[in-house]
Amino acid sequence: MQQVGNGSGNGYPVLVIDDHELFSTSLTMALRNEGFDARTLPVAFVRHFLGHVEGPPGLVVLDLDLGHDAGGRLINGTDLVEGLRSGGWKVLVVSGSIERPAIAAAIVAGAIGSVPKSRSFAELLRNVGAAARGESVMTRDEYEDWVECHRRHVAKEREHARRLTRLSPRELEVLELLAEGKRAASIAQHFVVSMPTVRTHIRSILTKLEVGSQLEAVAMFRHQYDVNGRSA
The missing domain is CATH 3.40.50.2300 (Response regulator)
Known part of the structure; x- marks a missing residue:
């Protein structure tokens, strides 16, 4: 040396x-x-x-x-x-x-x-x-x-990934659109469904991810996809 x-x-x-x-x-x-x-x-x-x-x-x-x-x-x-x-x-x-x-x-x-x-x-x-x-x-x-x-962070990442796997394909699509900044009305128009249907999807997303707001759900989604090298 x-x-x-x-x-x-x-x-x-x-x-x-x-x-x-x-x-x-x-x-x-x-x-x-x-x-x-x-x-x-x-x-x-x-x-x-x-x-x-x-x-x-x-x-x-x-x-x-x-x-x-x-x-x-x-x-x-x-x-x-x-x-x-x-x-x-x-x-x-x-x-x-x-x-x-x-x-x-x-x-x-x-x-x-x-x-x-x-x-x-x-x-x-x-x-x-x-x-x-x-x-x-x-x-x-x-x-x-x-x-x-590092140990705590890895455990948290794994837990968030586990929660995201609870989402149905449609719920994941709705969450991705929310992450892109789309509002419920725009999402309803995108999928050609009613506003109550979109709100039901959003409530289900919050429940499955164990978060209290759309902002928290979007943050979890974006971070998890950044971690995996994908764009949210």
Whole structure:
């Protein structure tokens, strides 16, 4: 393992993967000033990089919210952690507005820690230096908290998926239209049925999903389909 002295990167390779150009460029320059061999990897080239890694592995500073691909699908940085780790790279997550479950999933997948973007560059650089020296950037208690967060989230996802399987094909179609922003009258016209029939479907959806409002039902539907890589 390459050693990094205190306050000096000593050429240790660091790769910054973030779709925010200002942040990634600023961080890369700051790391270079600290002596790291820092580069920015455009999000569009990440998949190719995973299959064609050259040179010794180092540390990846990874944002989890990487925007959308050419097909409009969300790119989840968490999905990259396992591939990077299997290639020998250590992964330090930098998080902006991303939710805790996503960070927890990245930690469980092998990320060595997480630093909020709201913290100073100085703190982020300290964490990068510590990671490069092979030091821990996360306590055992913090790790166990993330694992428990992930366990609870996975259990919740499974429960929501189970509830959605209760819906009939027509109820699922009605819920999808609600998720698209359609109102009951528009849905009735779409299916050529009466308003009372649509309201009956909606009441049944709320009952089967164990939620108290259409907003909750739509949120559950959208999230579950995002998780499965599908568009709601």
